[in-house]
Amino acid sequence: MNKLFALIAILIISVGCSRGIEADLIVSAKLIWTGDESNLQAEAMAVKADTVLAVGSLQEMLAYKGSNTTMEAYDNQMIIPGFIDTHTHFMDGGYNLLSVQLRDAGTPEEFIERIKAYAATIEPGEWILGGDWNHENWGGELPQKSWIDSVTAKNPLFINRLDGHMVLVNSKAMELANVSNQQADIAGGTIVRDEAGNITGIFKDNARRPFYKVLPDPSLKQQLRAAKTAMEYVASHGVTSVHALNDMNEAYAQLHKEEEMTTRVYVTGSLASWRNALKDAEAYKGGDKWLRFGGVKGFVDGSLGSHTAAFYEPFSDTPTDSGFFVNTPDDLHRWIKSADSADLQVMVHAIGDRAIHTLLGIFEEVEKENGSKDRRFRIEHAQHILPDDFVRFAELNIIASVQPYHAIDDGRWAEKVIGAERIKRTYAFKSLLDAGARVVFGSDWFVAPPIPLEGIYAAVTRQTLDGADPDGWVPEQKITAEQALRAYTVDAAYASFEENIKGSLEPGKLADFVVLDKNILSIPGDEIRNTKVIATFVGGKPVFMKE
Numbered sequence: 341m342n343k344l345f346a347l348i349a350i351l352i353i354s355v356g357c358s359r360g361i362e363a364d365l366i367v368s369a370k371l372i373w374t375g376d377e378s379n380l381q382a383e384a385m386a387v388k389a390d391t392v393l394a395v396g397s398l399q400e401m402l403a404y405k406g407s408n409t410t411m412e413a414y415d416n417q418m419i420i421p422g423f424i425d426t427h428t429h430f431m432d433g434g435y436n437l438l439s440v441q442l443r444d445a446g447t448p449e450e451f452i453e454r455i456k457a458y459a460a461t462i463e464p465g466e467w468i469l470g471g472d473w474n475h476e477n478w479g480g481e482l483p484q485k486s487w488i489d490s491v492t493a494k495n496p497l498f499i500n501r502l503d504g505h506m507v508l509v510n511s512k513a514m515e516l517a518n519v520s521n522q523q524a525d526i527a528g529g530t531i532v533r534d535e536a537g538n539i540t541g542i543f544k545d546n547a548r549r550p551f552y553k554v555l556p557d558p559s560l561k562q563q564l565r566a567a568k569t570a571m572e573y574v575a576s577h578g579v580t581s582v583h584a585l586n587d588m589n590e591a592y593a594q595l596h597k598e599e600e601m602t603t604r605v606y607v608t609g610s611l612a613s614w615r616n617a618l619k620d621a622e623a624y625k626g627g628d629k630w631l632r633f634g635g636v637k638g639f640v641d642g643s644l645g646s647h648t649a650a651f652y653e654p655f656s657d658t659p660t661d662s663g664f665f666v667n668t669p670d671d672l673h674r675w676i677k678s679a680d681s682a683d684l685q686v687m688v689h690a691i692g693d694r695a696i697h698t699l700l701g702i703f704e705e706v707e708k709e710n711g712s713k714d715r716r717f718r719i720e721h722a723q724h725i726l727p728d729d730f731v732r733f734a735e736l737n738i739i740a741s742v743q744p745y746h747a748i749d750d751g752r753w754a755e756k757v758i759g760a761e762r763i764k765r766t767y768a769f770k771s772l773l774d775a776g777a778r779v780v781f782g783s784d785w786f787v788a789p790p791i792p793l794e795g796i797y798a799a800v801t802r803q804t805l806d807g808a809d810p811d812g813w814v815p816e817q818k819i820t821a822e823q824a825l826r827a828y829t830v831d832a833a834y835a836s837f838e839e840n841i842k843g844s845l846e847p848g849k850l851a852d853f854v855v856l857d858k859n860i861l862s863i864p865g866d867e868i869r870n871t872k873v874i875a876t877f878v879g880g881k882p883v884f885m886k887e
Contacts (some may be wrong), residue, residue, distance in 0.1 A: 707736070747817075
C-alpha cells in the first residue's frame with residue numbers, strides 16, 4: 341500500500357485537480373465490480389458528497405484529486421456495490437438480536453436451559469419474545485409448553501420458530517390471552533393438541549391471533565434501540581439497503597429526522613390494510629433516498645417447515661395434509677386490485693406450488709382489469725413452482741424475490757416433506773433465470789441471517805448446512821457468483837424502483853459500496869462464505885470498518 345501511495349503522490353503532482361471538480365473521496369482496489377454493463381470493471385472511483393462522481397482507472401480518477409480529497413487504497417481487495425436485502429423483517433431482526441437466542445439450540449435440554457437463563461435476566465411480567473428455534477435440530481419433535489412452564493412461571497412467553505409461521509407459548513401467555521383447551525380452531529391456522537385434546541403450546545399462522553391482542557407494543561425507546569442494533573449488524577455484513585416488509589413503526593421516521601440512519605430502508609405496510617400504507621406514502625411523499633414508502637405485502641400461505649404452505653398434492657410425510665391458504669383468493673384479489681389501483685407496489689408471500697400458481701393468476705387478472713403500467717408485482721419466496729409456471733414469471737413481468745439461504749437450510753429435510761419429484765423444482769433459481777424471470781435476493785431476516793455472502797455461497801454451491809450435499813442439493817439449480825451478485829445489487833434496486841439511484845457504481849448514483857477481502861467472482865464457490873467484509877460505505881461515508 342505504501343508503494344501505491346508513493347505512486348499516487350507523484351501522479352497528483354503532475355495531474356492535480358484538472359477536472360475542476362474536487363472529489364471528497366477517491367477509492368482504489370485490485371478490482372471494482374461496478375454492475376454497470378457498459379463499464380463493468382474498474383480500479384478506482386471518485387465520490388463527491390454522497391454520489392459517485394466517476395469510475396475508471398486510478399490515473400483518470402486522480403484528475404479529481406484536490407487538497408481536501410481523502411484517498412483510500414485497497415490494493416488486494418474487491419469493491420462491489422452495497423448489498424440490497426430485498427426481504428427482511430428488519431425491526432424483528434433487531435429485537436431478536438436483543439432477546440433469547442435459540443436458532444442453534446441442538447437439543448430440547450439446551451432449548452430449555454437457554455430460556456431459563458434468559459428468564460433470569462429480565463423482570464417478572466416481561467414478555468419473552470424472539471427465539472428463532474428449529475425443532476429439526478433435535479430430530480423434529482415440536483417443543484411443548486410443559487417443557488418450559490416451570491422455568492418461565494413469572495414471564496409470559498411467545499417465541500417464534502425460525503420460519504416465522506409457528507410459535508410456542510407458555511401457560512402464562514395463554515392465561516393472559518384467555519386461551520384455554522376449549523379454544524376453537526381458527527381458519528388459516530392450526531392449534532396443535534395432544535392425544536387428549538389439550539393444547540401443547542404450538543400455534544401456527546392465523547391461530548396466533550389471540551395473542552396479538554395482549555402482546556405489548558414496543559416503546560419508541562425500544563424501537564430505536566432495535567433499529568440501531570439492526571443497522572449496525574447488517575452494515576457489518578455489507579448491507580447498505582433493506583426492504584423492511586410489514587414493518588411500519590415510529591423508529592424509522594425518528595432516525596430519519598435526526599439524520600441517524602446508516603441503512604437505507606424501503607418500508608412496506610400490510611396488503612390487507614393497504615389504505616394505511618397509502619396514507620404513509622402520501623404523508624412522506626413517497627420518501628427519499630434514506631427512507632421510502634409505497635409498498636404493501638400480503639400472504640397466500642404459510643411455510644414448508646410448519647406444513648402450512650399450500651400445495652396441490654399432500655405432504656409426503658403427512659398424506660392427509662396439503663397445507664392451506666391463510667387468506668382466500670377472493671380477498672387477495674380484492675386487496676391487490678385496490679392497492680395496485682392506488683399505485684402501491686404489491687408483494688405477496690407464496691411458497692407452495694398451489695399458492696404460487698393461484699397468485700400468478702390473480703396478478704394476471706389484476707393487470708387486465710387495471711391496465712398496463714410499470715407495477716413490478718413481486719412474489720416473495722417463490723419456493724416450489726409448477727413446471728409450467730416458471731415462464732409465467734417472465735411473461736407477466738413478475739419479480740421472483742427469493743432467499744437462497746433457505747435452500748441450504750431447508751434442503752436438509754425438504755425431501756422428507758415433499759418428496760423426490762417436487763424438490764426438482766424447489767428453490768429453482770436457475771430455472772427462473774433461464775425462463776427470463778427477474779430474480780432478486782434477500783435473507784428473510786429474522787428467519788435467516790442477513791448475510792449476503794452466505795446467500796451467494798448458497799446460490800452458487802447449494803451445499804446444505806449439514807454437509808450432506810458436498811456437490812450441491814438439487815445441483816442443477818446452481819447459478820454463477822456473478823448472477824448471484826447481480827441479484828443482490830443491480831436487480832435488487834430494480835425491485836424497489838430505485839435502479840436509477842443505486843444498485844451499481846456509476847456516475848450520478850449513490851456511493852454505497854462494500855470492500856471485500858477476496859474477489860468472490862474468481863474464488864471457488866465454497867470459499868465465498870469465508871470472505872470477509874473489510875468496510876461498508878453508505879453515501880460515501882464508512883458505516884462499518886473491520887478492526
